[in-house]
Amino acid sequence: MRDSHVRAGSNVFDFTSISGEPHLVIGLPGFVLDEIGDYSGYLGYIAGKMNGMKADNGKPVFPNEVNVSFVTVSDQGGYRIATHERGGPGLTGACATGAVSVMSILRSIGHREVNFQTPSGRLRVEYSKGTYSVKGNVKKV
DSSP: OEEEEEEETTEEEEEEEETTEEEEEEEOTTOOOTTHHHHHHHHHHHHHHHHTOBOTTSSBSSTTOOEEEEEEEOTTSSEEEEEEOTTSSSBOSOOHHHHHHHHHHHHTTTOSEEEEEETTEEEEEEEETTEEEEEEOOOOO
């Protein structure tokens, strides 16, 4: 896992790359992800803007595109997460690497176990001794 920073104008964006899968994590304080279908177009628009962003040198910030995970605190404890996968048709039902990217940020403030609510169900991410583990139901869609 590698944490990186990119600058575009006066903005600095932090992102985490896991096994070569770059993820940009965007916190949405106060945003409700309960009815994800209502927001998928809006979140897709934001992800498209991130993937089309140019650095100060005019080159794409994410030349191979980036997965964009949107996260907010859940009113039921834990976090709600929705991920727009690069090259895909839009928001995914669940994204384990997105949840691990968020966990890498939460780990920096002391979290070792976190429950995530995704559009398709729950994921639990745990961190111990340098290793992340993801637990959750898998279903074919």
